[in-house]
Amino acid sequence: MSTLPNCPKCQSQYTYEDASRYVYPECGHEWGRDEPASETEAKK
Numbered sequence: 001m002s003t004l005p006n007c008p009k010c011q012s013q014y015t016y017e018d019a020s021r022y023v024y025p026e027c028g029h030e031w032g033r034d035e036p037a038s039e040t041e042a043k044k
Ligand SMILES: [Zn+2]
Pocket: 007, 008, 009, 010, 011, 012, 024, 026, 027, 028, 029
């Protein structure tokens, strides 16, 4: 099993893996695979 990262926006662990990115539909957040979650969080 692969380990998916938590949603950087709401910290949920129930993320989906899309073709080239991760998605968490509950909050609508999407982010790239090679985009560090911490960096995304810092940009807000
Ligand atoms: Zn989220």
